[in-house]
Amino acid sequence: MRARIAGVAAYLPERTVTSAEVEARVEAESDGYRPLPTIVERMTGIRSRHVMRDDQQASDLAVEAARTLLAEQGRPPASIDLLIFGSASQDMVEPATAHIVAAKLGLGCPVFDVKNACNSFLNGVQMADALIRTGQHERVLVCTGESPSRAVRWKVRDRDQFADAFAGYTLSDGGAAMLLEAAPDGGIFYRDFAAVSSAWQVGTLPGGGSMHPRDPDRTYFSGDGRRLKEAFLAAGPEIFVTALEKTGLTWDDFAVVCVHQVTMPYLAVLRSILDIPADRLVTTLPDHGNLASATLPLQLSAALRAGRARPGDRVALIGLAGGVSLGITLAEL
Structure with missing residues (x-):
């Protein structure tokens, strides 16, 4: 199944x-x-x-x-x-x-x-x-x-x-x-995940855990955007390129490519590195900000409601996260 x-x-x-x-x-x-x-x-x-x-x-x-x-x-x-x-x-x-x-x-x-x-x-x-x-x-x-x-x-x-x-x-x-x-068919047909855990300290919200259980000053986001971007770039595009190689597909074979969006400049860099056609992206960042893990489902929902993706179409979900984590999921609707 x-x-x-x-x-x-x-x-x-x-x-x-x-x-x-x-x-x-x-x-x-x-x-x-x-x-x-x-x-x-x-x-x-x-x-x-x-x-x-x-x-x-x-x-x-x-x-x-x-x-x-x-x-x-x-x-x-x-x-x-x-x-x-x-x-x-x-x-x-x-x-x-x-x-x-x-x-x-x-x-x-x-x-x-x-x-x-x-x-x-x-x-x-x-x-x-x-x-x-x-x-x-x-x-x-x-x-x-x-x-x-x-x-x-x-x-x-x-x-x-x-x-x-x-x-x-x-x-x-x-x-x-x-x-x-x-x-019996369709659905998710490819998935892969990777991590660069040595960069976990680049972005944190420390409060509430065993390290800082009751320190009010640790309940705010703390991070270095430049170092986080460098960590993602150091991880390389292999996980995403390999997904296309193993499935024999190109980005043009997908109705939409949903990408986690942190800033518009970094989205432009990522799109350039992966060579994703601009018309395949669902850009939500300018009007909705970085919605953390809700970003990808918001983009897919928006694409479906706008008629950009329909039953039988292929969609790609590309995830980027602090930690550092990367992930890709390919599915047929």
């Missing part, structure tokens, strides 16, 4: 915050530090990002997307036999956020979390694919709820601390859900 993508949906909070508003808030909450005007948009290409309501949690974002998806597919909660919550965000350290999502959806099936930074959702799909192919489950709901707005440092001392916190100013809140079902 194959794991077929039956449907995908995304949820974006109504409230948006522009890059100019981000800079204004940093200036207002800092003691004398003022970011260079327009620096966030100039460096990233991001015009706005989504921010969830104060009464929402990561689980709520996943639930919103999942409810939309189940309604569109005409599937009652009882038809789901496994739920995977694949997200960099979580409601709390314990229990698994998947339990909270399942309770809100009224599911009674087994659940678990998958966590691997911005590749969390893609790894969740990887797990669903494996469990369906081995006959352990027939219908799996993979969902994510990303709430990075809760970990942005607004009060900064100086330029160095602003640079260290800069990744947080690109991030956006959102949820997504994908339904995978057992099918």
